[in-house]
Amino acid sequence: MQRHAPIVTLTTDFGTRDGYVGAMKGRLLSIHPGLNIVDISHDISPQDIVAGAMTLRRAVKEFPSGSIHVAVIDPGVGSERGALIITSAKAVLIGPDNGLLEPASRLLADPVCHRLKPRTPWWQAHNSFDGLAVFAPAAALMARDIDPAEFSDQVSTIEHLELPTVTRTGKLLVGQIIAFDRFGNAMTNISERHLENETIAKITCQGSRFDRFNHYQNGAAKGPVAIINSDRMLELACYGGNAERELSLVAGHSVDVVFN
Numbered sequence: 001m002q003r004h005a006p007i008v009t010l011t012t013d014f015g016t017r018d019g020y021v022g023a024m025k026g027r028l029l030s031i032h033p034g035l036n037i038v039d040i041s042h043d044i045s046p047q048d049i050v051a052g053a054m055t056l057r058r059a060v061k062e063f064p065s066g067s068i069h070v071a072v073i074d075p076g077v078g079s080e081r082g083a084l085i086i087t088s089a090k091a092v093l094i095g096p097d098n099g100l101l102e103p104a105s106r107l108l109a110d111p112v113c114h115r116l117k118p119r120t121p122w123w124q125a126h127n128s129f130d131g132l133a134v135f136a137p138a139a140a141l142m143a144r145d146i147d148p149a150e151f152s153d154q155v156s157t158i159e160h161l162e163l164p165t166v167t168r169t170g171k172l173l174v175g176q177i178i179a180f181d182r183f184g185n186a187m188t189n190i191s192e193r194h195l196e197n198e199t200i201a202k203i204t205c206q207g208s209r210f211d212r213f214n215h216y217q218n219g220a221a222k223g224p225v226a227i228i229n230s231d232r233m234l235e236l237a238c239y240g241g242n243a244e245r246e247l248s249l250v251a252g253h254s255v256d257v258v259f260n
Helices: 020-031 049-060 130-143
Strands: 007-012 036-041 067-072 083-087 091-096 112-116 152-155 167-169 172-180 186-191 200-205 224-228 233-238 254-259
Touching: 007 020, 007 049, 007 130, 020 036, 020 130, 036 049, 049 067, 049 091, 049 172, 067 130, 083 130, 091 130, 186 254, 200 233, 233 254
Parallel strands: 007 036, 007 067, 067 091
Antiparallel strands: 083 091, 083 112, 112 152, 167 172, 172 186, 172 254, 186 233, 200 254, 224 233
């Protein structure tokens, strides 16, 4: 059976205007011309590690086993922050050690974490663009089946993504908005599991009440709705509208769920 070209995905906050993504692709292909490079997103808001982590986690689970995922939302580039490669049978994750990779790594069985060396025969770490200098060549080497021990050292711990905790007092559950998608829908840290076996009396955020429905169109035109999204998390939206803009929501706003 013919072997498929190795898949390398890219998730960044670089946008597409300045050529940074193109440079990374050029570096990847110069080392491994047969790669299948897939763009997950380059529209993550600048330095938004939480949104980047959620985007990466959402995509990783859908790709074929053996795919290599490079993620670069890296406000600490040039500092002492580590550079990671996380290997497993399902996927390889490559990016800065700032919490960006950690949520996706939890999807993997028996992940092994390595810290990329700042200097190797293939690269030297850069003070502003490790996506090009380090992460792209590391991904290409992994696609060539080069042992990561040749350019990294195994480590036992990585940076965790610091997310606000969900709290419950009696019949009140309190979470937060953690990110928005391009439609202005608010992603919360409240999971479907938090709501299991409960009857919801009301969901509120910043004075707006969100009725829970199975899908957006159940709501009134531009009215607030709450659904369980494809990530199995509570999402706040306005059907046909933009909840972020129209309800003046921002990341960090509290979301209150009252149970009967």
